[in-house]
Amino acid sequence: MKLLRKTIGYQLLLTTLFFVLAGFALFRMINGIENEEVDENLTAMQMTIELKLKQGVAVSDAPPLLIIHRLESSVKKKSVKIQTVRLPDPIEGDKESYRQLTARTTINGIPYEIIIRSLLVENRDMVIAISSSIGLVLLLLLAALLLMNYFMSKRLWAPFYHTLGHLKQFRLSGSTQPQPSGTDILEFRELENAITELTNKVRSDYQALKSFTENASHEIQTPLAIILSKLEMLLQSKDLSPEQSKLVQSAYRNARRLSQTNRSMVTLTRIENRQFNQNQPLKVSIILDELLEQLEDFITSKKLTVEKTYAAEAVWNIDPDLAHILLSNLMGNAVRHNINGGKIQIRLEEHKLQISNSGKEPSLPAEKMFERFQTGGETGNTGLGLAIVKEIGSVSGMTVTYNYTDNNHILSVLF
Structure with a gap:
């Protein structure tokens, strides 16, 4: 729920509660004033009747509003x-409310009981009418206050939403900065200044990290390429003894693995920093067919059987490089971790891609498959392939899962 709506909701609840209590108190107050007025009239009538009785003027009963009778015992x-x-209404039979004054007094030596009543129905109707009118005015006042507060709050909070909108559009790799709203509210100006300083610092740190990563990768990759080249030349030399050849091969494998790890780490860093942002619609089936063609020699050498089912024409809106990295890692794993004479099954649906391959039971639990540098004891494996796949899925809004069932490794991509 938005802040403005939540604020208006609380105000509506509290103001409504206040007006209900105020309306109830107002009704009681008006009702009490009316009762006082009626009581004053009853008292005045009592004094008039007593005066007439003192003067010997006969006063007739008018039940149920006026009843005068003599008492047998003295007062x-x-x-x-x-x-x-x-009291019951003799005509309609319903009970009606009366305000009743009962006076016991002695007039000219004669004890009297004088009962004077005033019907409250008309008075109560008047009280309800007055209270309803005032309640309607209060209700209109409540609506006016809420509307006024809504538009005032919307105008006052406009700089905040302006800043929030710019923050949502902020990208580390971009060049745009959150623009000030020009507000004269001190707190919002301070917030905008703090955000501007923060984004500048974040972008500066990002550029420094990016430069360091690129420079480090380049500086490491260049000597590694030279080392690999020299080791390949050394391996081709006929002057090496079997023991020396074994040592050189070990050095070559580790240098090659170091080179692969370096490239994978750079790729992973670029993915995390959202440097792949040229999204476009791509047909998944076309990329899969291209990768199968590239891996044909490896598939043939291991005598693998490939079964592919394209149940739907799935389209990803993704950066082409990310799509190729993700699918090449999945297909490469399906070939690399397969057994001789095994099979690869590819099933593509509208919102799901599943790639399974036969293979031995993994030494790692499923929840650790996507963690970095988890090789399961395999040599020549950087342990970053599935970590890259998971990170690509994260930045692209996809879910990647793994499970092992019936001697098959199953990797699923939900999109």
Whole structure:
């Protein structure tokens, strides 16, 4: 949920709760004021009736609003009681609310009980009407406050969303910088300045690391190529004894492995730094056929059987170099780690590529297959092939999995 919506949600909840409580308190207050007004009228009527009785003027009953009757026993002390009562309606049969004043007093030596009532239905309807009107005004005020706060917050937070949008578009390999929004809000200006300094530092560190990686690779690869060339010439010499030839072959294998490791590490670093970004639609089946053609000599020498099933025309939106590196690693593994006379099965679906090959049970657990430098004790293996495959899948939005079933190594790419 967006920050603005969450803020408005909290404000709506708290303001609604406040207005409900305020409305309830307002209703009680208006109801209390109305009751006080009714009580004052009842008291005034009581005083008028008592005055008339003192003057000897006859006052007639008007049930249920006015009831006057003499008491048989004397009234020791005058008392007045006001309360709300519910009495049945003789016409409709329902009970209705009355505000009732009950007074016991002695007038001209005669004890009286005077009961005066006022119907509360009309008063209550008036109270409800007033409360509803005020409630409607409060509701409109709430809506106006929320709308005003929404547009104000949207305007105030505009610099933040401006900066966030530029950060989403920021790329280490690019040259664009997050542009300031020109806001006059101090906190947002400080945030933009801090982000600008941070991106400049990150890009500077990235360029330094990139330069170091490229220079180190070049400086290492050049002497390695010379060493390999000299060792190849030495291996062709007829003056070497069998023991010397064995030592030279060991040195050649290790130098070659060091060269392969260097190239793999450089490739892995470039992938992690997102330096492959020329994405374009590529048909996976075409690349697979090209790789099978390149590996034909190796497949023939190991007498492997290749079964391929293209159930759908899968298309990847990926950098061509990354696609070739990923598929060549998978196909190379399928050939390299196969047994003589084994088989390779390739199945391509709309959203899945599965490459399986026969082979011995791996010495590594499945969860460690994609870790760097995990060779499983094999010589001549850099242990970086599947790590590169996993990293390519990560940057390209693919999922790469491995399992071993029925004497088959199965690598699956979900896209």
